[in-house]
Amino acid sequence: MSDALTLTGRALRLSRRNVDAVITSLMLPVMLMLIFVYFFGGAIETGTAYVTYVVPGVLLLCAGFGASTTAVTVSEDMKGGIIDRFRSLDIGGLPILTGHAAASTARNLVSTALVLGVAFAIGFRPSASPAGWLAAAGILLAFVIAVSWLSAAIGLLAKTPEAAGGFTFFMMFLPYPSSAFVPIETMPDWLHGFAEHQPVTSVIESLRGLLLGRPVGDSPWIALLWCAGLLAVGLVGASSLFRWRTR
Amino acid sequence: MKPSAHEPHGPRKPQAPQEPHDHREPHTPDEPHTPDEPRHAPHPRPGRRRPGPSGPSGRSGPSGPGSGRHPIPAIEATALQKSYGDVRVLGGVDLRVERGTVFSLLGPNGAGKTTTIRILTTLTGADAGTARVAGHDVVAERSAVRRAISLTGQFAAVDEMQTGEENLRMMARLSGASRAAARSRAAELLERFDLTAAARRPARTYSGGMRRRLDLAAGLVGNPEVIFLDEPTTGLDPRSRQQLWEVVRELSTDGATVFLTTQYLEEADQLADRIAVIDGGRIVAEGTSHDLKSRVAGHRLDLVLSSRAAYERLAARAVLSIPETLTLGVPTDGTAVHVRALLDELDPGRGDVARFSLHTATLDDVFLTLTRTPPRTATSSAVSTESTEEATRV
Incomplete structure (x- = not known):
């Protein structure tokens, strides 16, 4: 446990000093939000102010993208000799990966706060109850943790950090075929099945409902189920891939 | 544990006498350097043997002045x-x-x-x-x-x-x-x-x-x-x-x-x-x-000979031969005494050796001597023959 804390501290220091990554993961979501709100927003009819509609999607995009950078950091670690050094100190894969996942979660708290701040500045006015806020934060946190672990597994699977970087693109585009930026009804029929049932949609619907104080139905439960499933896949995948990589 | 298990490789040679060009610190008089010293101290060096368990770190356990040999190797x-x-x-x-x-x-x-x-x-x-x-x-x-x-x-x-x-x-x-x-x-x-x-x-x-x-x-x-x-x-x-x-x-x-x-x-x-x-x-x-x-000379004296006849006369002594340039490499310990004696011995008439140069023995030289096969091909062919051998055995 104390090893995991030490390694979280390490991963945090490393991500803080990776200036490019910090700028990208902070600036990109903000830029995307501004682009959607000001460039496309006028043309998209959602029934509410577009900024209100789009913020949950941007929050999620930001979180998914940020968490997926874990794949790159894990892959970087596997490339060098540091993992052997840790192993020769009798430290297993779990504390090492926990450090990365925890640092990823902390990074995303910062970028989420930034996106929310900018959103408020450009007119986002949620009407959530304190319980709604708490629930929304909880779901977003669950999503970030799940994606972080999944990314760790991808990072172990990838042969190079560059290949691992591909996963961040996947996570960045996953919200597009969902209700993140436009209502699903406006998409072609054949896309509905995927867009309505992919994990990102349930998370976004929950966030949107909770933040705007609307009825959410069973979306939060579906979202949590998705997160639990992704987390399980990520945890099991990462642990077994770590053993496989360090045979 | 097999007390004699650590000497199985290669022909056992008696320890060579102290070589004059040994560039380590001189041995102190109270550290006799003889071929039959105890096996747990194969090569005593000043400052190496600690006086006893009260040494700086005290962590090598059973070592001590009276214990003689360590029962458990590292x-x-x-x-x-x-x-x-x-x-x-x-x-x-x-x-x-x-x-x-x-x-x-x-x-x-x-x-x-x-x-x-x-x-x-x-x-x-x-x-x-x-x-x-x-x-x-x-x-x-x-x-x-x-x-x-x-x-x-x-x-x-x-x-x-x-x-x-x-x-x-x-x-x-x-x-x-x-x-x-x-x-x-x-x-x-x-x-x-x-x-x-x-x-x-x-x-x-x-x-x-x-x-x-x-x-x-x-x-x-x-x-x-x-x-x-x-x-x-x-x-x-x-x-x-x-x-x-x-x-x-x-x-x-x-x-x-x-x-x-x-x-x-x-x-x-x-x-x-x-x-x-x-x-x-x-x-x-x-x-x-x-x-x-x-078994392996520390240095190699490369001689460029003045004639084909001289090259052929001395070729048997060489560990390295390049006929195109009439160059032969002869093992030496690298000391001035030995190089001078070697030149005198190989070229008593002082007319056969045109130039010479001294090289530190390389890993290639070691392999040449230890494996008795040309180093470049030795490494690769040894591996491949070995693996085919093993493959057929399996």
């Missing part, structure tokens, strides 16, 4: 085998390293050095054979082995984006030190490795030598009993290499066992009490530096 490996797919990397390696000594595994790229180290440090499992390190089995008692050792590999195992101090504190914390203890241990190691001035700079700004020192320091935070160094000086400039050698000597003086791999004969010669030469996944020779030197 490293003992029997018939280690390892293949990656169809490629046989180790074909039955036996090793025995006594506590408190420096042992060098010498060999070219691809000989199996790193694989041997990875097996001994529990990072890779052997296909067959057993190994015990610091008295523990590397498979069954993996954690105990890991607590007793440190590994500094070929790839720098420090975080580039962390400062030297942060790297060391992190390693100390991971070895179980408290926050305060980690801080003081880091400061101590930075001081010892001459990195205090650079302590607060990110490791990415370090020179190659500094990085290697930091890497080595990071391996020492937990006071390991057995220290593994995989090619510690590959790629370093001569000055950094000297500094690293100094560190290895200090570690050994402090009572730790050092197991290092190297491609450089000189490095093994400078540092190691005992040397094993590995080629194609097998130990082809093992002994003290003297043992090996008596």
